[in-house]
Amino acid sequence: MDIIPQLILNSIIAGAIYAMIALGFNLIYGTAKFFDLGYGALTAVGGYAVFYFYKTLGLDLYVSILLGVLIVGVIGFIVYKLVYSPLRKRKSSGMVLLVAALGVLTALQAIIAILFTSQFQTLSQNSSSEQVFNILGGAITQTQLVTLIIGFVIMIVIGLVFRYTLFGKAVKAIGDDEEVSKIVGVNTENIIGWVFFIGSAIGGLAGILIGFDTGIEPTMGLSLLLKGVIACIIGGIGNVYGGVLGAFLLAFIENFGIWHISGEWKDAIAFAVLILFLLFRPHGILRK
């Protein structure tokens, strides 16, 4: 097996996951304008919800996934209502919201660890029987292919919703100027609540797909989330396509960066890229 095709495929697979995280995060950041780090823990919530329904209760695969995504959405919505919404009403600074989000992240991760232990778990029943496709000399599993497709579908759907529906226009309006949207009669509180629901659900779905591909652990969220944030920033924060572009770019840099060195350096490479972008191109590749 050649190394270069496999590196390219690995980059695309990682890019698809980062892209989904970035899509959900971008949606939330674009409307609510703060770094919702609690979103990281929601990916793990998604993974563990499916673990519970599918493995422990033995429900049907698709029912479990649907329930998992719904639960993550609802939890994202509840967290917004309980924590972020009151803070935003008080016009708290971005730093207060960031610290509160750190608290949410820490608490959610630990609650998952108490309920399900902090062991590494996998969602797929028997990974050895999974179908593996060979493309141009590299291997890609069925789950990874599904992840890639779902990532693109979500990107296209969000793009279309933003462009053609009233809801999408309202979301964009809030992102541009929340006060003015209120004045022209947009129910901002309601819309932002929905944005949190949808954004969290996308993050949860990403967590579920990771669970089927490799596995889940309670602390998986933070590093995933940070990758999503980096992807958004290098692609152009608040821009749907920018986040996806950034995600794939980041994945390629990471995977080719570790060609000759140990894989443990991946996170350091990602953050080095972030800092370089923040220094030299803070608005990312695509402007909003």
Added chain:
Amino acid sequence: MEYIIHISILISIYAILGLSLNLVVGFTGLLSVTQAAFYGIGAYVTAILLTSTGMNFFLALIIGMAITGVCSLAIGFVLSKFKDDYYALGSFGFNVIIYSIFLNWQSLTRGPLGIPGIPRPSLFGFTFSENVWFLALSIVLLILVYFICRFITGSSFGRVLKSIREDEGAISAFGYRTLWYKLAIFVISAMMASIAGSLFASYITFIDPSSFVLSESIFILAIIILGGLANNKGAVIGAACLILLPEILRFVGFPDDIAAQMRQVVYGVILVALMLYRPQGLIGEYRL
């Protein structure tokens, strides 16, 4: 008794960390989440010098401070280009990068295996091998750091820092080069964290990279947010509260691993609750 001494030593170490971070976050208003990196550099320099050359602890402590100072100068210089949320995000980045270096520079740090057998400090033939004496040493260093912090924050230099926090534009209009002030306090703070690192390394006699992860930085941030920003006593009180809390949970009868997670849940909830109801912490003088 031995147990109370152990807890007291930990409280002094974290109080030093809290005091040092408070200079940057509380007094200067820069949301830095990378203190664990400097704590780690101090710990590693001390550990490596003590185990490989058998140098005196106090000399190693000073060399550790010097090396941390140089690293923090470079990091602080890059971070000074960012503002608010991006500052926090950039500082996450440096914590992850330094952690990766601890983990991957195996010829120097032995990577995930860690460095065992770090000797206790000794001075003029007297070794601080008894924990009581080590506690005395840590308290002396804590008092020293406390008074340095008090001196800094009470001086005219400290007043410039506070005015940077309140309105950077205004103070630079008065002709102060805010960059130098921000860099100076960042380096001072990092060097203090390095003292805590040296103490930690020689107290536990073993270090590995897992003590210096991003969540450790978040924990240090939680200490000063709970105790109160811009208040030196607050940092010490915050450290005492957050170290004692999990111990109380253990006495209530939770098993050890659940108690460890409960500690995370509680301090996550504390962060959220403080942001919602008391953003200045217990006795803070500044709110984010």
